[in-house]
Amino acid sequence: MSRGQDRCGTVEYGKSIKIQSIENEQKFEKWLEDKIKSRSAKRTKSGPYKIPVVVHVIHRGEAVGAGTNISDAQILSQLKVLNDDYRRQNEDASSTDPAFVSVAGSMDIQFVLAKRTPEGFATNGIVRVKGPKSSYTSSDNYTLKSLSYWPSENYLNIWVCNITDYLGYAQFPQSDLPGLDNSSSNALTDGLVISYEACGSIDDGNFNLDPDYNKGRTATHEIGHFFGLRHIWGDENACTGTDYIDDTPNQASQTTYCPQSSISDACSPKVMFQNFMDYTDDACMNLFTAQQVQRMIAVLENSPRRATLLTSPGLLPPDPVANDIGIRKFVSPLETECSNNIVTSVQIRNYGSNNVSTARIRLRINGAIIETKDFSLSLQPLDSAVITFSNHALSNGFNTVAVEIVLTNGVADGDPASNNNIVSLSVLVPENVPLPYREDFSTFPENWYIQNFDEQLTWQLANGPNFQTDNKALLLPFYDYSDNLGELDVIYSPVFNLSTTTAATLFFDIAYMPYSASKDGLRVVAITDCSTLSEGVTIYEKSGSELATTSRSKPYFIPNKAADWRREMIDLTSFAGNNHVQLAFIGINDYGNNLYIDNISVVTPPVLDVSLNSIIQPSTVTGLNTVDLVINSKNTGGQVIQSIQIEYVVNNAGVAQRIFDVNILPGQEANLTIPAVKFAEGENTLEITATSVNGIPDQFGSNNALQTKVVVNHAQDKIPLRQNFDALFDNSWTITNVDNGILWKPLGTNYDQSLYFRSFGNTDIGDQSWLVSPSLDFTSVTQASATFDLAYVTANSRQEDLRILVSIDNGRTYEEVDFVFPEPSNSTGSWAPQNEEDWFNDIYVNLSQFAGEANVRIAFVITNANSNNLYIDNIEFFISERPGQVSIETPYNIFGYSAENPKSSDLKIGFNLGERQWVTCEIIDVMGKQIASVSWQDVLNQVYELPPYNSIAPGVYIVRLRIGNKLYSERIFITDF
Secondary structure: OOOOOEEEOOOOOOOOOOHHHHHHHHHHHHHHHHHHHHHHHOOOOOOOEEEEEEEEEEEOOOOOOEOOEOOHHHHHHHHHHHHHHHOOOOHHHHHOOHHHHHHEEOOOEEEEEOOEOOOOOEOOOEEEEEOOOOOEOHHHHHHHHHOOOOOOOOOEEEEEEOEOOEEEEEOOOOOOOOOOOOOOOOHHHOOEEEEHHHOOEHHHOOOOOOOOOOEOHHHHHHHHHHOOOOOOOOOOOOOOOOOOOOOOOOOOOOOOOOOOOOOOOOOOOOOOOOEOOOOOOHHHOOEEEHHHHHHHHHHHHHOOOOHHHHHOHHHOOOOOOOOOEEEEEEEEOOOEOOOOEEEEEEEEEEOOOOOEEEEEEEEEEOOEEEEEEEEEEEEOOOOEEEEEEEEEEOOOEEEEEEEEEEEEOOEOOOOOOOOOOEEEEEEEEOOEEOOOEEEOOOOOOOOOEEEEOOOOOOOEEEEOOOOOOOOEEEEEOHHHOOOOOOOEEEEEEEEEOOOOOOOOEEEEEEEEOOOOOOOOEEEEEEEEOOOOHHHOEEEEEEEHHHHOOOOOOOOOOOOOOHHHOEEEEEEOHHHOOOOOEEEEEEEEOOOOOOEEEEEEEEEOOOOOOEEEEEEEEOOOEEOOOEEEEEEEEEEOOOOOEEEEEEEEEEOOOOEEEEEEEEEEOOOOEEEEEEEEEEOOOEEEEEEEEEEEEOOEOOOOOOOOEEEEEEEEOOOEEEOOEEEOOOOOOOOOOEEEOOOOOOOOEEEEEOOEEEEEEOOOOOOOOOOEEEEEOOEEEOOOOOOOEEEEEEEEOEEOOEOOEEEEEEEOOOOOOOEEEOOOOOOOOEOOOOOOOOOHHHEEEEEEEEOHHHOOOOOEEEEEEEEOOOOOOEEEEEEEEEOOOOOOOOOOOOOEEEEOOOOOOOOOOOOEEEEOOOOOEEEEEEEEEOOOOEEEEEEEEEEOOOEEEOOOOOOOOOEEEEEEEEEOOEEEEEEEEEOOO
């Protein structure tokens, strides 16, 4: 096992903490503090607590004790480690740093293997299941846990398998109390997963364990999360991170490997790297603190599916009682039903010590009592029977069907606390729709159904700019998740009838940008004949970079335009002939970035469809009146496209038409070029439409049209250049918004006047404003760069997208250049800079790759995310790769001179002039004789070497400058040493 496998997946390392999450954490901490105080006031005795554990060994088919099918002894070793670590009876407790011994805590708790199965039979608490895969990742969370699961309200489920992306991960405690709003309420995934190579301790046997994690501390760490502990460094690489525990020192970041002695960091003179909630190797871990124990006790005594563990029947051996029957499982309905009329049947079993002859059992549908029925039975102990209710109707959508034991042998059931006396099932009855079918999600369709297992964030309708900025799409906000690794969110389509067709195709649009190394996923499953989701056929699955539709990397992704989307096409022909085909779109959470889907269609036969994706040229701002119009198109249908008819209109002045003979296969792209299209000076409108494909109308028209603005500006200038917006800047700079939205505008700030874009309150997500320089002459320079000042804070956990684009063909096309966008702080209201500290100064852009070009345009393009206002100022272009350091208060500055280095060749003069001017520089001796002289043209902000002076004699000299019509002089002293 390599270090590439992360220690813990419970909280994603390095992800930005969001305001909502912080607020939830603060509420949780207040609740926890109140619980601890209340408990202290009552002088409640801690424990002893007993926790029933079931270990699910998910193996590859090996014999017991070999490979992933670890031995009972290895599991018992792990239980011993847990009991020793939590009660501070671990042998290495004596190795705790003396500075922390006084705060070390113990918890009177015992982890025991369950004695009774959920059905009431004797067990050793170990379940062995051969899994369908040789290895698993956190994205297999549901698949893995569905292989073997015991009710999490009564058992601590531990799954041991070959997990490859983490050593382990756990589910945080869930509660309806304030502060735990973002923890999963999904009982079916509650527990922890650990690697088979990190389960147990080498101290108890010659087990095949990872040498760094061979003392069982992975489970100790993950159960800490299970009881509500956070990582000791607060999951933030800064001193602002906190685990909300006062007796753990503030810590800057995780500690890895195994330090051999005390260490410090930027936050603390001594790091508690021995804490079980750090990331050190197992041999380095040896303590929880007293306040960590308090926190765990508060969660254990109050949180759902934690407090119930303390009274679990799994703690006790089987002890049958009289008159005890239970419901084993539903026979019908299934999780999905094709018909609204259903018959409810369940299998019941006699778990009692005597025969059962009668039972009264009640049926509820969606909470309402539908039928209460007395059944005549003849069940000896452990016998089973199927009982059936009358036909009843279900509504379209999700229904809850529940069956409840009321009486057994005419009396109350002998084990009323059993979890088998009331059993419920969620049943989906989808609506049938005709073909061809299309859903564009302009509103949320009533015949689509969401299954939100964790009852947290899920599919929702949102703005998703595509061909139109006000386009609506389905959004799954992975970015806003703060835990719930591997959670699934499912949205089900209506049912399609393919019984009369021989071919069918599924189309949908997708937009996704990964966050860091996250691998959020999308899976599409086809369900036939109303079978269950797990029985469906996966027809599409992508994650991470494979799922991505753009190479850019920004937080809180919102698509800007059609280029951020990709059309997916899936052949459904294998399902032809089936009259019940339903599609499930499943999002798989990996704490990453937002996922959008849109324009879902099912068609038969193969559709004829062309998409006009983007206008390659001209771009938004150009210096050309006549330019070739280049359009990117894509065959998003299932037939070969042989001809496309395009109509285009400039400034509503009449329709022009062109037919292209092409050969575009399904899924392929092609550029269509219309030569010499004319545009007027200033702002132009351009509309383009594909009116027919292969001589007939396109079957889907929503992606056949593009419209934009083209601004023609012939203004020219050269570098060096400065623009500070302090006066009304002339028309050489262009401001425009292709969708007639909000523009860059000048506004008074503490920098006199700056340019700003109003994003706060701007709900037009994807709104784009351009600020474009005149055409700049770079022909006389070998290097070039630019700097600018920026003021910005975020709001609503979102961030505006600022891009810098460069054109070298006078605005036909632009390409994006890199720069480092600073890390902004956060504000809750509309924001404006007030002081110097509000600005990020001299943000640097390297432009040397464009040196020698005659027509360079620089565009500052902002895309609205409805976060907060953004300000820019003091844009400067330099004729060097790195701008020199010049005092802004003076027109010039001589630097590099010192008594220690008086003849240094680094002696330079830098300028900071209000406008470009001619400068003459002379070195003169005390007798007035000129020693050296040089002249520079178009001086603005450059740094130059002083005229040669290395060969002159020691003494006092004068540097005399003529800048425009003004004279300046400064004395320098040159010596031999």
